[in-house]
Amino acid sequence: MPQKEPNSFTGFVAYYTDGKSVKEKENFYSHKLEKNCATNWCEIDKNKLIALEMVWNGSVKIRIDKKEYPHIKPEDWFFTQSGIYNLKERKIRVLARNIGYKKDNITQVYSVDEETGILRSAVRGN
Amino acid sequence: METKEKKLKVLLVADTANFALTDVYYGYQRAFKSINLDFEGFPFHKFREILSEKICYHIAHSTALISSNNFTHIIFIGGLNIPSFIYKNLYTVKTVIVATEDPHTSKPLLDNLDSIDYYFSNEKVIGNNKNLEKTYYCPTAGCPFECGKLPDSKITDRYRSDILFLGAVYPNRVKMLEGLIPLVEKHKLSFKVCGHVMYMPKKSPLWKYIYDARTIPHEETINYYNGAKAVINIHRDPRWNARDNTFKNPYKIPSKAESLNPRAYEVPLCQSFMLLDDSRAEAREIFTEKEVGFFNDGPSLIKAAEYFLVGKGKAKREEMAFRAYKKVSENHTYTHRALFIKDILEKDLIID
Numbered sequence: 098m099p100q101k102e103p104n105s106f107t108g109f110v111a112y113y114t115d116g117k118s119v120k121e122k123e124n125f126y127s128h129k130l131e132k133n134c135a136t137n138w139c140e141i142d143k144n145k146l147i148a149l150e151m152v153w154n155g156s157v158k159i160r161i162d163k164k165e166y167p168h169i170k171p172e173d174w175f176f177t178q179s180g181i182y183n184l185k186e187r188k189i190r191v192l193a194r195n196i197g198y199k200k201d202n203i204t205q206v207y208s209v210d211e212e213t214g215i216l217r218s219a220v221r222g223n
Numbered sequence: 224m225e226t227k228e229k230k231l232k233v234l235l236v237a238d239t240a241n242f243a244l245t246d247v248y249y250g251y252q253r254a255f256k257s258i259n260l261d262f263e264g265f266p267f268h269k270f271r272e273i274l275s276e277k278i279c280y281h282i283a284h285s286t287a288l289i290s291s292n293n294f295t296h297i298i299f300i301g302g303l304n305i306p307s308f309i310y311k312n313l314y315t316v317k318t319v320i321v322a323t324e325d326p327h328t329s330k331p332l333l334d335n336l337d338s339i340d341y342y343f344s345n346e347k348v349i350g351n352n353k354n355l356e357k358t359y360y361c362p363t364a365g366c367p368f369e370c371g372k373l374p375d376s377k378i379t380d381r382y383r384s385d386i387l388f389l390g391a392v393y394p395n396r397v398k399m400l401e402g403l404i405p406l407v408e409k410h411k412l413s414f415k416v417c418g419h420v421m422y423m424p425k426k427s428p429l430w431k432y433i434y435d436a437r438t439i440p441h442e443e444t445i446n447y448y449n450g451a452k453a454v455i456n457i458h459r460d461p462r463w464n465a466r467d468n469t470f471k472n473p474y475k476i477p478s479k480a481e482s483l484n485p486r487a488y489e490v491p492l493c494q495s496f497m498l499l500d501d502s503r504a505e506a507r508e509i510f511t512e513k514e515v516g517f518f519n520d521g522p523s524l525i526k527a528a529e530y531f532l533v534g535k536g537k538a539k540r541e542e543m544a545f546r547a548y549k550k551v552s553e554n555h556t557y558t559h560r561a562l563f564i565k566d567i568l569e570k571d572l573i574i575d
Contacts, residue, residue: 202562205553213374216494218367218552222258222562 104155107211109176109196111141112148121176121194135189136178143171149196151207153214159207161198173199175206199223229572231565233262234287234294234316238301239276240268246441246485247323247557248300250366254557257368260565263292284309287316296340296568310338317341319568322349323363323485343564345482347504359567362505364557365488369441372494373449382443382450385412385532388457389439389447390486392420392429394468395460401429402521403528410533417447422468448493452540453516453531455524456486457500481505488555491515491547496540498527509555514547 108121125137148162163169175197180189197206206219235255237248245268255262265286270279287297294316299305302320310318317340324345336342336357343361344350350360386407388400400416407414417435439447448454461480462470481504490497491514498516499506506517516531518524530536 203558207552215372215374217371218492218548220257220367220552220556220558222260222558 106155107153108151108194110150110152111146112150113142113145114147115145123189123191138176141176143174146171146174149174149176151194151196151209151216153194153209153211156214158209158214158216159196161196161207166198166200168200169198175199175204179208193217229295230293231261231569231572232293232295233260233319233568234265234283234292234297235262236265236283236297236299237267237269238299239271239279239304240301243485244301244323246366246369247321247363249369249441250364250485250557251298251300251321251561253366253368254561257558258561258565260561263294280306280309284312287313295572298564307335307338310335317568317571319343319564321361321564322346323482341564341567347481361560361563362509362555363483363485363488364555364560365485365492365551367492367552367556367558370445370448370489370492373446378446378450382446383413384415384434384447384451386414386453386455386528387417387447387451388415388455389417389444390457390484391418391438391459392416392423392433393459394422394463396457397423397427397429399457399521399524400432400455401427402525404428404432406525406529407432412532415447415451444489445493448490448495451495453496453498453528454486454490455498455528456484456490457524458484458503479504483509488551491544491551492556494544494548496531496544497547498524498531500524510547510550514543514550516543 106120110121111119119137119141122137123135125134127134127137127139130139148160150160151158175195177195178191179193179195180191182189191211193208193210195206195208197204202223204221204223206221208217208219209215210217233255235248235251238244248266252264265283267279267283270282286292287294296317296319297313298319298321300321301324302322303324318338319341320339321343322345336355340357342358344358345361345363347360349355350358352358386403388396390396403414406412414432415434416429416432417439419438420433420436423429458480464470483503483505487497487499487506498518499510501507501517501519516527516536518527531540
């Protein structure tokens, strides 16, 4: 199986107020929950978030920064994945990764296609 | 006195014509779904393929009035061709127009205003007019579900160009586009003009660059926008009358047109670079020079095209297009407009 290059990270990076950052991980063992998790999202502290950055194969596709969106409150941050669950292999195949924020009854979502790296946007009512 | 709240339910009716307004209809349809607004669609243009226009009107009218359907509102996209008997006979169902027209074409609709409950106009002069009580300003928009960036591998040579103009080739557009020919020839640029040509003068030198002479289907416009290095957006001259190809407009225009066309939002949603005619006030109210290249006449179009295609502006295109994309995605989609409309309609739903 081909190994990923060190700079080919794909996923979001959460930046914190204290200057630290956390990269999105899959198949993660959470010490907090004491169980295996599909992602490390439960470890992301939204209260400390100042920016979310979506990276695809090492290149930054979109950054949502509180400097640009000062209205974002901890509960307004949004990150999900769209994918298919392979029942046989018991694995999730990610189709797109999404980050965004909520504002005025709207969730603004930016999605990066896992295969092509194409950035798309969507707007949803809350 | 007890008050109870009625639940908003909309019958969304497309315009009779199967052209740009159809895209607006589909844009609102997707938007209503995305905000969970209870609605049913009435794709008039589809029914019209098998039924007469008159029958379609009657079906729309009776569908709205069947009480078990529980419609509270009927929304017409465009609405210019709807006979006034429908507006006048909707009883408890409120009539809503979402107009995407120039000021002079709004005139017949404004004459029916006493029978229309809500009139959303893309023209500020109408929407914000204090003398017209039921009008609201609601600019046109783009649909992020329909418009977007395509992988480069999916764009064939057919859709690639250096400069693209897509739209009906109206007289004011012919004049401006003809001015680009020397620049195009000097730098051997690929220049494609796509759209219907019924108003093109027979001897125009622009014929050489007419690449696709028809009303381009929406799916293909996305391919063309994605394949272009710069998309030119020239607004129609509202003084000109398409019906008789003269400058004698039957409706004395109340003011200068200010609104942008849907293309102004669709091109940025494809993350494509746009050269935008700023003769409409909304152009500079919505976009900045950091997002699009502006021009206002033939010479300034040539200057802008030269700067962004062969000059120093070449390196700025991608960044500018991305800024415009973010601007439109976050502020000017049909979902944003649908929420605005929903809020206004829901305010009046509390009944005694």
